[in-house]
Amino acid sequence: MGITSRKEREKEEMRRLILDAALRLFREKGFDGVSIRNIAEAIEYSPATIYLYYKDKSEIYFALQFEAAALKRDHLLPAAAFEDPWQRLIEFGRRYIDFGMKHPDLYDLLFIIRSPMESIENQDCWKLGIATHAFFVETVQACVDARHFKSTDTETIAYTLWCHAHGLVSLFIRERMRMYPEEKRAELAKRSFDMIVKMAESL
Amino acid sequence: MGITSRKEREKEEMRRLILDAALRLFREKGFDGVSIRNIAEAIEYSPATIYLYYKDKSEIYFALQFEAAALKRDHLLPAAAFEDPWQRLIEFGRRYIDFGMKHPDLYDLLFIIRSPMESIENQDCWKLGIATHAFFVETVQACVDARHFKSTDTETIAYTLWCHAHGLVSLFIRERMRMYPEEKRAELAKRSFDMIVKMAESL
Amino acid sequence: MGITSRKEREKEEMRRLILDAALRLFREKGFDGVSIRNIAEAIEYSPATIYLYYKDKSEIYFALQFEAAALKRDHLLPAAAFEDPWQRLIEFGRRYIDFGMKHPDLYDLLFIIRSPMESIENQDCWKLGIATHAFFVETVQACVDARHFKSTDTETIAYTLWCHAHGLVSLFIRERMRMYPEEKRAELAKRSFDMIVKMAESL
Amino acid sequence: MGITSRKEREKEEMRRLILDAALRLFREKGFDGVSIRNIAEAIEYSPATIYLYYKDKSEIYFALQFEAAALKRDHLLPAAAFEDPWQRLIEFGRRYIDFGMKHPDLYDLLFIIRSPMESIENQDCWKLGIATHAFFVETVQACVDARHFKSTDTETIAYTLWCHAHGLVSLFIRERMRMYPEEKRAELAKRSFDMIVKMAESL
């Protein structure tokens, strides 16, 4: 078992190495701009070596999507610590946007990129995403249960808040805010978040 | 003149053919995923023929973007007919979302696709977009002037509403609403629009 | 006959137009760098029109080679005016080098470029070249007859002088004189010509 | 070490294969007339393979030029053994011409072919050429110092001799001696060399 597990561990480390490099490169040059060769060079292995760990390029893609989903979950999870559902919801939103701003490529991967036909592999990723989304909806539900809103249409409330957050992040990371001077964008996003919170309060 | 105009027309038809094919392909596979060859095959011409009508790949892209911007403006413009700014704003929002739903590829092109560094050529397109955006902001301003909102932060109000609308459309057209059954999605979008309108009223 | 000859004349003018443009372009961008399209644009006709006057690209090439040969002959011919064979020879040499310096592309065409298999067409050109060369050899012979040299090996004398002149011109136009500062090259060439003349005197 | 060196050797052999094919093609069709595909076909490999050994087309060109320069130096160097500067000079000239006749493609590459703007890479080649040229000029200078010529214009003497040698070789290898029967050409060249030597003696 010792040997087997060490091998397992080494294999895992190698996958890590590949994914980290891939992720960094995707960040820099976009998904289409990165080649297997680029990744191989980045980790100082030969291109052929990559294929020992991932069947093909799209498997790397799926693995990354899973990574992204996990990272996102980890980024959002601390919101669960807030006992008050309303505070929890706010924190969740703040963290959601923060995640998108800090990891634009991951966000892109999860919510914008048109994926190359989702095979079975990324079902795990999908489950993760579902779970995180469920946590979000439950939080909204908790607010509803706590009579925080006049409206009781949990589904629509959750969806509406999501639309706003997603719109905010994706306009930003796909560079559609050029009519606003660069240095004002972050602040505008911040003000908009505060505003939607206010708006939600009077729902 | 007869011959000239027929030739002109035929040339125009060919450009149409190219643009339509290109548009469909761009949306399916993204800008980088589409090759001149692909487009040529789609319209059953040789690759070289494309170059008789468009200088290079990005010129096709710019032509499409310009068309999309013009179509969008035409789609939104009727909102200007409403005299009451608040009604005008609502109509504008409704039409914005409607445009995105009806012409997902055009919306994609304008607000989602990662473009090849926009050179001077598509300034026209850019101006068009700016103008339409300005109309939107002015409408919000008119509402503010009419004391429709408690808040007077026009910029943030406009931006927040835009975020919601863009988020709604882009989650839809980039298929990130799979957790909702297909037949419910349109209705959910509708309810969300109504909700944001309500929320805005109490701004 | 009037109509026919006018048509003939017009056809000739068009050929002139094409050749002149081609020549200018070859000068600027080299033979390989020029396309039929380039030539067509230069004379503001369509590429297809060129084909009404020349069967294909290499026919233009051959026509140009003939042009070059004729131009060269015209450039050298005035040397014939000198009655003294020695003066005639010197003048011939001077003019030969002058031609190469003033029309590097023509010289290139005639003496350096590896031609695309010489078909029957450029036989005319070949004859012209032969004739000019014969004139040169005859001049040398005249010097020999006039006991200008001790040596009587006309063939070798002519060939040796030609080698020098050709070497001088071709090192210059194929840019192999970079070890000499640009501004000194012309003068060096001049001094070398004077030197070979001197050397020939003591042959 | 065995394996490594064998691999090294194989790699070197492949480069040889490419360079040999390229050299032959360049000389037949000129630099612009040769495509990577041509070279690949000649050695019966795929075009992509070429890129494993040379970054691009001009790197092949530079590699060849460097080789040619080195070979030429090696061919000329033995002349240095002659102590008497005049004998040294004669031997140098003889070897220069001999090199051109024996390796027409290399000579072509070095002194005739129109090269793709030489970047920094082939500086080595350039230096080699400069050095060999310097050796030549020094030899002429030594003759001058030894009062071998009446003229003391070393630069012009060297240049004039070079012109003759270059003209002789390049008329030959670019096939501009067709007016002389094939079997007489070599002898004519020989006689011309002897003649220029004589002429130089009386300088």
Place this chain on the structure above:
DNA sequence: CATGAATGAGAGTTCATTCAT
């Protein structure tokens, strides 16, 4: 386990050339 070597396929683009009008 890792890789060097190789390649087919395909990218954008340009070219000489043809042909119906």
Place this chain on the structure above:
DNA sequence: GATGAATGAACTCTCATTCAT
């Protein structure tokens, strides 16, 4: 007589991928 439209073939170069070692 002139041309607009079209194309097959070629260009340089990169990519994902395979396979023998």
